[in-house]
Amino acid sequence: MGGTVVNHDQQFIADVLIRDGLIVEVSPEIKAPEGTRVLDATGLLVMPGGIDPHTHLDMPFMGTVTADDFYSGQAAALAGGTTMHIDFALPVDHDIREGLRAWKEKAARSCMDYGFHMAITKWDAEVSEAMEELVREGINSFKFFMAYKGVLQVSDSELASGLQRCKELGALPMVHAENGDMVAWLQERLVSGGITGPEGHALSRPAALEGEATGRAIRLAGVVGVPLYVVHVMSIDAMEEIARARQSGQRVVGEPVASGLALDEGALWDANFTRAAAFVMSPPIRAPHHAPALRKLVATDHAVFNSSQKAAGRHDFRKIPNGVNGIEERMHVTWQEMVVSGLATPSDFVRMTSTAAAQVFNVYPRKGRVAAGSDADVILLDPRVSHTLGVGSHHSRMDTNVYEGKVVQGKVVTTISRGRLVWHEGRLRVEPGSGRFVPLPSHGPLFQASAVRGHGMEEQSRRAATFPYGPTPVPREGSQQACSAAGAL
Numbered sequence: 001m002g003g004t005v006v007n008h009d010q011q012f013i014a015d016v017l018i019r020d021g022l023i024v025e026v027s028p029e030i031k032a033p034e035g036t037r038v039l040d041a042t043g044l045l046v047m048p049g050g051i052d053p054h055t056h057l058d059m060p061f062m063g064t065v066t067a068d069d070f071y072s073g074q075a076a077a078l079a080g081g082t083t084m085h086i087d088f089a090l091p092v093d094h095d096i097r098e099g100l101r102a103w104k105e106k107a108a109r110s111c112m113d114y115g116f117h118m119a120i121t122k123w124d125a126e127v128s129e130a131m132e133e134l135v136r137e138g139i140n141s142f143k144f145f146m147a148y149k150g151v152l153q154v155s156d157s158e159l160a161s162g163l164q165r166c167k168e169l170g171a172l173p174m175v176h177a178e179n180g181d182m183v184a185w186l187q188e189r190l191v192s193g194g195i196t197g198p199e200g201h202a203l204s205r206p207a208a209l210e211g212e213a214t215g216r217a218i219r220l221a222g223v224v225g226v227p228l229y230v231v232h233v234m235s236i237d238a239m240e241e242i243a244r245a246r247q248s249g250q251r252v253v254g255e256p257v258a259s260g261l262a263l264d265e266g267a268l269w270d271a272n273f274t275r276a277a278a279f280v281m282s283p284p285i286r287a288p289h290h291a292p293a294l295r296k297l298v299a300t301d302h303a304v305f306n307s308s309q310k311a312a313g314r315h316d317f318r319k320i321p322n323g324v325n326g327i328e329e330r331m332h333v334t335w336q337e338m339v340v341s342g343l344a345t346p347s348d349f350v351r352m353t354s355t356a357a358a359q360v361f362n363v364y365p366r367k368g369r370v371a372a373g374s375d376a377d378v379i380l381l382d383p384r385v386s387h388t389l390g391v392g393s394h395h396s397r398m399d400t401n402v403y404e405g406k407v408v409q410g411k412v413v414t415t416i417s418r419g420r421l422v423w424h425e426g427r428l429r430v431e432p433g434s435g436r437f438v439p440l441p442s443h444g445p446l447f448q449a450s451a452v453r454g455h456g457m458e459e460q461s462r463r464a465a466t467f468p469y470g471p472t473p474v475p476r477e478g479s480q481q482a483c484s485a486a487g488a489l
């Protein structure tokens with residue numbers, strides 16, 4: 001009662017009444033029904049729970065498995081004010097149906113709401129057919145890796161086929177945008193030149209290679225005429241590609257991550273291997289001048305490996321499992337870097353940490369808003385309290401923390417997940433198995449314009465207006481082509 005309700009578009013003092021997992025009323029001076037537990041929110045900000053659209057829990061990767069599973073990762077998330085996440089399911093032997101089955105099994109121990117993206121690691125008719133089945137099951141986004149050569153990376157033509165299929169299904173294509181061939185080439189040169197430590201990770205993945213792949217993916221999406229979501233934007237180079245495309249009317253979303261906003265690549269040169277290796281993620285954490293990447297929404301790419309797992313790359317940085325923590329720290333780091341620093345308002349914060357993800361992944365206003373009818377995923381943030389991030393206070397299974405010792409102003413003091421008080425007065429009350437899969441419907445807002453336009457489509461309509469050449473076969477003497485190919489794009 002009595003808190004300041006903050007949504008992405010408004011802020012007002014009100015009470016919030018919750019019943020059976022839903023918000024039933026938001027208005028001043030609600031008379032609480034008998035038996036209702038009342039929390040005094042005077043002086044606190046009442047906001048929608050965070051949505052982290054990029055996590056990797058219980059993920060097999062680079063010869064090991066991430067240290068947080070669905071239970072430990074989600075418990076950490078709830079303690080940090082995040083009440084829903086979208087995890088990246090990986091195919092099993094390139095089979096996406098099997099991948100979804102495996103991820104559902106992993107998520108059986110969940111203690112908060114979650115959705116899935118699915119990665120596509122090869123292209124054939126079976127994958128294309130299975131994508132439709134997954135969309136029916138509530139997967140509305142598919143990720144393509146342009147890096148991790150020989151393991152997850154797809155070719156440009158595989159990516160184009162995937163983009164085309166996503167367009168047909170109204171599913172959002174996502175890209176990990178780095179030029180994987182060039183990364184492998186640079187890695188080889190660095191290692192043969194004697195650079196085997198974590199600094200080699202940064203040196204082998206320069207911002208130009210992220211910018212190049214981002215621009216390439218944007219152009220391919222433009223030719224196909226489909227929206228595009230670029231995961232973990234870490235550089236100005238990529239950000240400029242995205243900004244240019246958006247300015248020209250193309251629907252492209254760039255996803256910054258908390259580590260990109262707050263950390264500095266210098267840590268990769270730390271003489272202590274364990275500390276340096278903890279910062280290895282891809283694309284790499286960069287010099288601070290890259291930090292002001294697009295801030296439409298903020299994810300984490302929470303993919304954590306303990307120092308013993310990272311030690312696999314002690315003598316060869318290419319073997320350090322890639323990934324950093326953030327699922328618990330994201331809300332606090334974003335509040336500190338954006339609101340406390342004066343760059344954003346509390347409403348901007350809500351948009352960046354919750355509403356934008358709910359909108360992009362088509363689950364708004366059920367999620368991402370404090371309003372009657374929405375799920376009761378609500379946090380109370382006390383802007384007066386400062387605290388220190390690190391291993392000593394975090395709830396992840398990690399034995400390191402890339403934010404170790406960082407002092408932040410503003411603390412999530414209460415988290416309510418679908419009406420359950422799960423984090424309050426410094427105590428977590430969570431149950432494995434109490435989380436719920438949230439199906440994400442296809443044809444989200446990015447698809448809802450009458451013509452989803454990209455550069456290629458614009459170019460074609462301009463061309464059609466000026467001269468009559470288009471994607472139709474030219475009838476020529478002796479030619480077998482009789483039918484139109486206009487449907488090809």
Ligand SMILES: NC(=O)NCCC(=O)O
Nearest residue numbers: 280281282301303322323
């Ligand atoms: N980002 C990272 O370093 N690890 C997780 C896998 C990925 O998203 O590329």
Ligand SMILES: [Zn+2]
Nearest residue numbers: 054056301303
């Ligand atoms: Zn990731």
